[in-house]
Amino acid sequence: MQYKWWHDKVVYQIYPKSFMDSNGDGIGDFRGIIGKLDYLKELGIDIIWLSPVYQSPFVDQGYDISDYYRIAEEFGTMEEFDELLWEVKKRGMYLIMDLVVNHCSDQHEFFQRALEDPDGEYADYFYFVKGKDGGAPSNYRSYFGGSAWEKIPGSDKYYLHFFAKEQPDWNWENEKTRRYIYDMINWWLDKGVAGFRVDAIINIKKDTRFPSYEPDGADGLVHCTKMVESVDGVGEFLEEMKRETFARKDAFTVGEVFNMKEDELREFIGEDGHFSSMFDFCAEEFCTGEHGWYDAREITLPAWKQAVFRSQMETEGIGFKSNIIENHDEPRGFSRFLPKHLQNDNGAKALGTVNILLKGIPFIYQGQEIGMRNCPMESIEEYDDISTKDQYQVALDAGLTEEQALWVCREHSRDNARTPMQWSAQANAGFTTGTPWLKIHPDYIHINVEKQEKEDDSILHYYQKLIALRKHPAWKEIFVYGKTVPVYEDSDCLFAYERVLGNESIQVVANFGSREAQIERKSEILLSNLSKVQQEEQSRGSSMALLPGQVLVWK
Structure with missing residues (x-):
């Protein structure tokens, strides 16, 4: 495999609105981020991914962009962004942006012009389609519920929006649309960003006949992904975008790719793939049930590790996926993957270890490194x-009570990951001197950066050691390029694998059960979340007892 500069890097995702507020308006900003760059450097971070900071009405938290060339005033100015970029580079780190090009905001200049003349030039930048039989052109349901078509006032046409109605989809079939997007990408690359996380990108290819399909719900609609899964040709757009933009600067790109066809993995992340990497969403099968969050199935260790190992095996010999425990679109991994009896410091350390030492690019989401967890909202109004x-x-319509529907949201809401970063035990978790834009988790008194920086055995210090181990000169090659070989596969409590390169191997083994588990004793321990004294007490000749919540990394 040809070496790329990003192969051995560790990425940290910042959700700017919730990271650090410097001016007391309750919203995180660039100056707040700049003030925490040394913290990220000490953690061991190489690449920082910023969730959207472009000008936006924030209907969907900045994923509805009204001007790709301007900064949302909530975060600061373009001059402050340039300062942030310079400060990141000064510390030997890289900055990547969020690239949202399936859709924009209905406040975007081009869309406003299109609405003024639904038959004019700018209408072709979007999907303006005549209705059928007195209704929408087809029966697609958007990602956020309801029809994916919105009637254009004073016209017999509708516009397509896979997400909120305030997020019209760009028409990628229009060459002028693509050129506008490519010019914008190159403008940011020329400014000095190192690449992009590419949002919802599989959706850009549409079947422009817009056929209806058999409904999959009582509303008579079908999820819009049905059309995405049924159409071919997205690779042509992606290759053109790569050629016209990313390849010019050897940019690092990570795709948010769902609904990819089974035989397309090499096309997406192979040696000459569309992207450098793509997120490993193998655990997504546990997030949503047949009808929504409310009937999602419970995560069990055997099913979860089977999904992870299946993904690792299919990627072997092809490229790199990007491994996550959580992000801005998912609940906290601490609350999602750990059984109740292990929702503690050792559990958080074990979870981080088995994820970060897999083959692939590790992505850490803000607060993960201190064990932040789902926030118990008291009512739907707090979301x-x-x-x-x-x-x-959806849950209420399915017959759940208000309390049951609220419990579903507590388990699955994206806002679980968006509550402000917990920096200290001071008011508002040290995030802001004003009123925070979203509720702060009440456990910030006990779970915060300042407290963990003072504790040698904290989750934060463990993450520093874990990242340092992955980068250690003696082990870096095996962690970056070694195969993942599952071990103890039949165990219902052990999550274990070896990273193997040539004649060398390192074993990672964690006990997520409620009882001790006997394992074969290896030679040199490289990392453990228990003290050396505890480890020595567990050893019994060629075997040892792995305690609940314990993780070991050894030769």
Whole structure:
């Protein structure tokens, strides 16, 4: 495999609105981020991914962009962004942006012009389609619920929006649309960003006949992904985009790719793939049930590790996926993957270890390194997320009580990951001197950066050691390029694998059960979440007892 500069890097995702507020308006900003760059450097971070910071009405938290060339005033100015970029580079780190090009905001200049003349030039930048039989052109349901078509006032046409109605989809079939997007990408690359996380990108290819399909719900609609899964040709757009933009600067790109066809993995992340990497969403099968969040199936260790190992095996010899425990679109991994009896410091350390030492690019989401967890909202009014409000209603419509529907949101809401970063035990977790835009988790008194920086055995210090181990000169090659070989596969409590390169191997083994588990004793321990004294007490000749919540990394 040809070496690329990003192969051995560790990425940290910042959700700017919730990271650090410097001016007391309750919203995180660039100056707040700049003030925490040394913290990220000490953690061991190489690449920082910023969730959207472009000008936006924030209907969908910045994923509805009204101007790709301007910064949302909530975060600061373009001059402050340039300062942030310079400060990141000064520390030997890289900055990547969020690239949202399936859709924009209905406040975007081009869309406003299109509405003024639904038959004019700018209408072709979007999908303006005549209705059928007195209704929408087809029966697609958007990601956020309801029809994916919105009637254009004073016209017999509708516009397509896979997400909120305020997020019209770009028409990628129009060459002028693509050129506008490519010019914008190159503008940011020329400014000095190192690459992009590419949002919802599989959706850009549409079947422009817009056929209806058999409904999959009582509303008579079918999820819009049905059309995405049925159409071919997205690779042509992606290759053109790569050629016209990313390849010019050897940019690092990670795709948010769902609904990819089974035989397309090499095309997406192979040696000459569309992207450098793509997120490993193998655990997504546990997030949503047949009808929504409310009937999602419970995560069990055997099913979870089977999904992870299956993904690792299919990627072997092809390229790199990007491994996550959580992100801005998912609940906290601490609350999602750990059984109740292991929702503690050792459990958080074990979870981080088995994820970060897999083959692939490790992505750490803000707060993960201190064990932040789902926030117990008291009512649906405390949520901000548009998707959460939709799923709350879906649960009610399915017959759940208000309390049951609220419990579903507490388990699955995207706002679980969007509550402000917990920096200290001071008011508002040290995030802001004003009123925070979203509720702060009440456990910030006990779970915060300042407290963990003072504790030698904290989750934060463990993450520093874990990242340092992955980068250690003696082990880096095996962690970056070694195969993942599952071990103890039949165990219902052990999550274990070896990383193998040539004649060398390192074993990672964690006990997620409620009882001790006997394992074969290896030679040199490289990392453990228990003290050396505890480890020595467990050893019994060629075997040892692995305690609940314990993880070991050894030769």
